[in-house]
Amino acid sequence: MSQGANSDKSSRMRVLGVPVDRVDMRQAISRLEEMLDQPGLSHIVTPNPEIIVNAGKDPVLRDIIEKAELVVPDGIGLVYASKILGWPLHERVTGIDFLNMALSVLEQRGKSIYLLGSRPGADGEAGTAEKAAKAMQKAFPGLKVAGTYHGYFGAEEEAAIVDEINRSGADFLCVALGAPKQEKFISRHRNELKVSVAIGVGGSLDVYAGNVKRAPAFYREHGLEWLYRLKQEPSRYRRMLALPAFMLKVLGSRVGGKM
Ligand code: UDP
Numbered sequence: 457m458s459q460g461a462n463s464d465k466s467s468r469m470r471v472l473g474v475p476v477d478r479v480d481m482r483q484a485i486s487r488l489e490e491m492l493d494q495p496g497l498s499h500i501v502t503p504n505p506e507i508i509v510n511a512g513k514d515p516v517l518r519d520i521i522e523k524a525e526l527v528v529p530d531g532i533g534l535v536y537a538s539k540i541l542g543w544p545l546h547e548r549v550t551g552i553d554f555l556n557m558a559l560s561v562l563e564q565r566g567k568s569i570y571l572l573g574s575r576p577g578a579d580g581e582a583g584t585a586e587k588a589a590k591a592m593q594k595a596f597p598g599l600k601v602a603g604t605y606h607g608y609f610g611a612e613e614e615a616a617i618v619d620e621i622n623r624s625g626a627d628f629l630c631v632a633l634g635a636p637k638q639e640k641f642i643s644r645h646r647n648e649l650k651v652s653v654a655i656g657v658g659g660s661l662d663v664y665a666g667n668v669k670r671a672p673a674f675y676r677e678h679g680l681e682w683l684y685r686l687k688q689e690p691s692r693y694r695r696m697l698a699l700p701a702f703m704l705k706v707l708g709s710r711v712g713g714k715m
Contacts, residue, residue: 469543474511477527480547484528485557491653497646498525500655502551505533505702507635517636520643532679537706552660559596568600570621573607573632574661587665602626607633622650629654632661
């Protein structure tokens with residue numbers, strides 16, 4: 457069982473059988489503040505529609521989300537789903553906006569962050585995690601970075617990596633291995649990790665490092681971030697089909713009464 461912050465499970469809704477907390481940004485951040493004050497590790501998951509659909513097919517992932525201390529609905533698809541299901545979410549909290557707010561909390565509270573994941577640098581150059589750490593410290597000058605490590609390691613290296621994270625004294629661990637690899641890494645090591653909070657951040661380090669551009673304000677304000685991403689990386693179109701497929705499934709679950 458979890459040893460970290462107790463989540464208020466009463467505010468959880470279920471989307472295709474997967475639990476999601478009905479939190480807006482302010483509530484999500486206030487839960488983070490509680491987690492930083494409590495003993496044990498709290499796991500924050502930020503599922504988007506693709507992850508919800510995958511959790512339906514992957515019982516291990518689903519169990520991890522079930523046990524997570526906070527499940528923040530990521531993206532516009534979850535807002536639409538919540539409306540269809542009759543538990544409307546008031547706002548969209550994207551994973552990267554949440555991370556940005558979290559960095560500000562960490563800076564104010566003198567807590568440190570460890571970045572694990574994304575591409576290593578070529579030939580002595582800084583890797584993505586190091587570049588992201590620099591960009592984060594530029595935006596939040598008081599932020600303490602306890603360490604970074606790239607995300608292309610074998611199973612045999614994991615114990616040493618966990619050790620290194622613990623020795624760094626980090627309070628907040630960002631794991632950028634893509635979903636569900638990052639969630640499984642956190643779950644596999646949650647009893648050994650000594651951080652207060654661990655969160656999977658997907659491609660966010662690439663955004664901080666400047667490898668991938670975030671959508672301009674117009675797209676973000678209109679819930680069209682997915683369209684911008686499709687224009688940038690057309691090869692992702694297959695993965696993007698997850699959104700309409702997800703909406704149809706949610707509609708179907710409502711009609712069939714299987715919420
Ligand atoms: N990644 C990694 N190790 C792996 C696979 C992926 O560090 O074995 C990193 C990858 O470099 C990228 C991040 O995981 O920075 C997220 O990848 P992706 O965009 O596929 O994930 P999503 O944002 O869709 O969860």
